[in-house]
Amino acid sequence: MDKIFEKPESIRDKETHYCPGCGHGIVHRVICEVVDDLGIREKLIGIAPVGCAVIAYDYWDFDVTEAAHGRVPAVATGIKRSLPDRIVFGYQGDGDLGAIGTAEIIHAANRGENITIIFVNNTVYGMTGGQMAPTTLIKQKTATTPSGREQKTHGFPLKVCELLSVLPGVAYAERVSVHNPQNVLKAKKAIKKAFENQIKGLGFSIVEVLSPCPTYLGLSSKDAVKWVGEELVKEYPLGVFR
């Protein structure tokens, strides 16, 4: 009997610190599956963000550094420009990429840096206790929007893929989701393409991954994936934006 699904080589056999039903574990694994498929583990440098995924290096079995909050694209730029033949990817959350690091992501994208960014959008700040993120939906309750996000006070949910899609430096921008197995497989395809683009030298690639955060959505794991699949995708439609 053959194993047809097992732990990818690039991920360590280690229990994660993530809450039950959190999408980060899925995205971490999918990245590692792609890394194994493409055989790039030994030439790979990953960058962990500030946020729940900060200790991703405890799980990834390849070279990883950790950037200051929001600065992943700048650090990635420094690495890639110094070692152009290595594969460099950044892993960012919605606060990291969409709030504190907006300048860095836009300019790395606009320069067409030949890097790959995996952007996990779960609409809340998890690590700090479920505050409003730039991608929080209107009416969504968070620790800092107790009555729900109001456009008048906090503006609109930030649409990163749409925003970046107008930049000529962007080779590829796709939004995917990990709320069910079918979509996880699609997410893997997209992430693979984002790495292949870098290998081919095509420029900046970003994959936005809609991901459940049951803890700060205040939902069970099952309801959280349902919410992502039914509600979140309405605000953030899946698909290729560039």
Add this chain to the structure above:
Amino acid sequence: MPKIKIDPEKCKGCGLCVLYCQKGCIKQSKLLNKKGAYPVEIIEKDGCTGCSFCAIICPDLCITVYK
């Protein structure tokens, strides 16, 4: 016959595999594991088609699939 293996100590009991198993082969256990979660367990080994959906959605790498 395809089958899956679940690591009950790693499982955090999120139950996403239960939700997406098309053949109803997995259920949440009534017994806590060491970390205090109700892990999932296999109920109907014969129904498994090896579709791997359970393993694909598992955020915690608890499931290995054999065919």
Add this chain to the structure above:
Amino acid sequence: MAKKVLMCGNEALAEAAIIAGCRFYAGYPITPQNEIPAYMSKRMLEAGGVFLQSESELAAINMVFGSSLTGARAMTSSSSPGISLKQEGISYLAACELPAVIVNIMRGGPGLGNIAPSQSDYFQAVKGGGHGDYHQIVIAPASVQEMADLTMLSFDLADKYRMPVMILGDGILGQMMEPVEFSLQPSAFSLQPKDWILDGCKGRKPRVIKSLILNETELENFNLKLQKRYREIKDKEQRCEVLYGEDSEIMLVAYGTTSRVARSVVEKLRKIGKKIGIIRPITLWPFPERTFKKLEKSVKSFLVVEMSCGQMIEDVKLAIDCAKPVHFYGRTGGKIPDEDEIIKELDAISGFSDRRSDRG
């Protein structure tokens, strides 16, 4: 002997960085350091390195962070307000034990201030600047030649101790032209392989470069490790220049541009037989405490001259445990102390010159 060329300080610094093996530069425009990125934009490409004009100082320092962790000699430059923005990155460089050279061509502050020369970022440079218990080595050149020579030293110190090094200049040093000779060769340090870099884990175990240490004991131990290194640096790397240390009763203390003014005051007063000298710190951190300790017994008082409202004076007092009077004369807002002002101040302290009556 190498040929002397006429260059401004900022360009001499940039050329020296290239000679030292710097192959990555990222920066954001700000006066009065713009000659550095302009020079680098041309020379770095000739040298086969990377030049990047970043979207902000924050991005620049983090690009340097990225480049440094691959083992490259990396540098950024800015001026006071921009250096404030870089503090986040400098703290992370210190925490991740990454070498980097950061140039601050200081201008008048606080806030936007002005673009005239100043030394008012001394505290920020030597006391930490960013968050956490860390230090950076701070180097203070006083001539265009030193802008070159000390830049090469800065890269070596950064690599040797795996930490950020700041070159603290000002608008005058950056923009004035003087003859400069590029006679120094890159040191052995520039060639040493680095066994801690991230370049893909081929043939070795994966490495992690990070600054998050959640466990209290581990973080305390890490801080103690850094402090041990800082003590070693204090022991080995204090640098300063002393003129007339043997018989001076009064010692001027000044670095960078103000040391040039102070030095001519000393020479002027020596000609009329006054027992005056100067201590010119070259490393501001580590502060050359040993020299002060040595001179403390014979010197009756010190006069610290700065282009600030009095910052280095604190380190002078600490270095001698306030054993002797330490006076201060400073100009701020871009004003430069002139010789007569310093002589007047010396008069006020001790009737030092023969021109006491001039003061009215």
